[in-house]
Amino acid sequence: MVYDWLKGLQDGAINPLGISGPFLLALLKVLLLIIPILTLVPGLIWWERRLLSWMQDRIGPNRTGTITFPDNFPLKALAGKKIRTFGLLQPIADGLKLFLKEDITPSHVDRKIYFIAPAIALFPAFALGGTLPWGPHTGIYGLLTPVANIEIGILYVLAISSLGAYGVVLAGYASNNKYSLMGGLRASAQLISYELGMAMAVAAVVMAAGSMKLTSLVEAQEAPLWGFVEGVQNWFIFTPYGLVAAVVFLIAMIAETNRAPFDLPEAENELIAGYHTEYSSMKFAVFFMGEYAAMFVFSGVFAVLFLGGYNMMPFQWDVLANQIPAMRGFFEFMASANYWLAPLTFIVKCAAGITFFIWLRATLPRLRYDQLMNLGWKTLLPVGVANFIVVGLWVVLTKIWGPVGGFVSLLVAMVFLAVLYLNFVSRTRAEAIGLQSRKIALVDPAPSQRRGITLVDPNKS
Amino acid sequence: MNANQLAFIALGGLAFLGALGVVLIPNPVRAALALVVNFFVLGLLYFVLGSQMMGISQIMVYAGAIMVLFLFVIMMLKLDKKAEEVAPGDAWRKRFTWLIGAVIGGAIFGGVMLPLASITTRVNPPQNFGTPQAVGWSLFTTYVWPFEVISVLLLVGIVGSIMLAKRRF
Structure with missing residues (x-):
């Protein structure tokens, strides 16, 4: 019934609201994307704080929302009892606090840009999900998701995520504060550097799937594993090239969302709070929300690209049902569960991605700036390019020798490249890094040897 | 006027305003921002023309990457001061600049618009265009x-x- 109604909307049928059908459907699609993100962000903040505290052997926020009933409470069942919410209301309390706080605008800021920056920061986080399919492309989900199933789906994601730099950069500039400016500068350099690695990782997957449409990318992952193992889905993370691409993408993704260990733009022990030092109350909350929404949506992108999208388990249920007729009923049940639980599966995958983000934050120390740049330019980008070449090789060889021959030659090529890398590149680089140290001149060098900045004594002039 | 023309006029106007902003705003960061707006809207204009690949490349490469680098450099060099005013003795130079600008602008405008004047039939793009x-x-x-x-x-x-x-x- 719902399906018929939605189908009617798509075909332009008159609906009781009197709005044009396709328009209403589009609105519905957007709301179905935005509302889950908006409602899940407080939950994410709670989850991050609790999980971090468990990992750090603390308790974390667990009190907010606890109601203790007095012993003489009229309802005997509740008297003397506690209702615990595990601190789930903490983010709401925080949000309320931020909302009601005085909104301070420092007098020295570039006012227009200062006000626009949080909005610009929030826009990409929400727009990013525009091409994400959170359900299968057939039946009712096909009508509801993705918002726009365009040919350039993954390029859209890359383009919008690259706009994410502006919010941070402009906030840093408009604050007119040296620390904020440093944060903005770092953010712009970091985003530019990691976008390349990310694009190369994506390009490998796109080449393997032969399409940039996100729905086609998921479909390509529903094919048999490696092209010849029937019954198992070809999730890209299970393929050798996909695994490499996934690692590169994951690292670049964390850098793009400015999360620890790549949170240099807001490194609190170096830059106070980086680009949002001068922001208070609701504007700060908007930055915060943008970051969490971006984390959520990027986890979704990762799930679509590498983890089979909305598929619950990496099995081709229909193929298995034909191969093992004895368990046909079970496999058919699983196939329909896979279909109807698709949105839930997708959210669970997003949540897993966010848990990984938090886990990394609890585990790794922040990178130094030169380490950040080296990782982006000297490791991720070459690995991504090498992976890209390997995928190209695999595509060609599969066409010549069939799936098995192609896969074997892919493995051989990867082992060969790894040996080459370990023997030559990493050894020379390890030597270079081992000898690297910072020169600190304890004695003021002679004026002739001074390079760069020359200090001028203000008392003499 | 149909929806297509409306979209084209709205986006074209915005792109034009952005381009004007680049030239007229004295603050370098704001001028760069106007350029970002111009590039972004230009990408959307490509979409209106049905060339999605061009449009998204425009947004990704120009608005997303190159302009971030521009901003990085501008902020790094602290080019915050306003552009210097032309000295009064250089008034003739200012006039000459206007003249050159007008000539080049007119040449480009004519070069783009004149060939279009003779087109009367509508050409539909091929399948899969863009x-x-x-x-x-x-x-x-x-x-x-x-x-x-x-x-x-x-x-x-x-x-x-x-x-x-x-x-x-």
Whole structure:
């Protein structure tokens, strides 16, 4: 019934609201994307704080929302009892606090840009999900998701995520504060550097799937594993090239969302709070929300690209049902569960991605700036390019020798490249890094040897 | 006026305002921002024309990457001061600049608009126009040599800029 109604909307049928059908459907699609993100962000903040505290052997926020009933409470069942919410209301309390706080605008800021920056920061986080399919492309989900199933789906994601730099950069500039400016500068350099690695990782997957449409990318992952193992889905993370691409993408993704260990733009022990030092109350909350929404949506992108999208388990249920007729009923049940639980599966995958983000934050120390740049330019980008070449090789060889021959030659090529890398590149680089140290001149060098900045004594002039 | 024309006029106007902003705003960061708006809206204009691959490349490369680098450089060099006013004695130079600008602007405008004046029939784009498949196909068949030559040219540019940057003075 719902399906018929939605189908009617798509075909332009008159609906009781009197709005044009396709328009209403589009609105519905957007709301179905935005509302889950908006409602899940407080939950994410709670989850991050609790999980971090468990990992750090603390308790974390667990009190907010606890109601203790007095012993003489009229309802005997509740008297003397506690209702615990595990601190789930903490983010709401925080949000309320931020909302009601005085909104301070420092007098020295570039006012227009200062006000626009949080909005610009929030826009990409929400727009990013525009091409994400959170359900299968057939039946009712096909009508509801993705918002726009365009040919350039993954390029859209890359383009919008690259706009994410502006919010941070402009906030840093408009604050007119040296620390904020440093944060903005770092953010712009970091985003530019990691976008390349990310694009190369994506390009490998796109080449393997032969399409940039996100729905086609998921479909390509529903094919048999490696092209010849029937019954198992070809999730890209299970393929050798996909695994490499996934690692590169994951690292670049964390850098793009400015999360620890790549949170240099807001490194609190170096830059106070980086680009949002001068922001208070609701504007700060908007930055915060943008970051969490971006984390959520990027986890979704990762799930679509590498983890089979909305598929619950990496099995081709229909193929298995034909191969093992004895368990046909079970496999058919699983196939329909896979279909109807698709949105839930997708959210669970997003949540897993966010848990990984938090886990990394609890585990790794922040990178130094030169380490950040080296990782982006000297490791991720070459690995991504090498992976890209390997995928190209695999595509060609599969066409010549069939799936098995192609896969074997892919493995051989990867082992060969790894040996080459370990023997030559990493050894020379390890030597270079081992000898690297910072020169600190304890004695003021002679004026002739001074390079760069020359200090001028203000008392003499 | 149909919806297409409305979209084109709205986006075109915005792009025009952005372009004006680049030239007229004295603050470099704001001028760069106006350029970002211009590039972004230009990308959307490509979408209106049905060329999605061009549009998204425009947004990704120009609005997303190159302008971030521009902003980085502007902020790094702290080019916050307003552009210097032209000295009163240089009034003739100012007039001359206007003249040159008008001539070049008129030439470009004429060069783009005049060939369009004779077009009366509407030409429908071919199937798949502007999709990555179509763009990729023509890049690697019809235009494979220009494409490869441009990539070599870019490589030369990159190597040259690194050579210049690494040179010890």
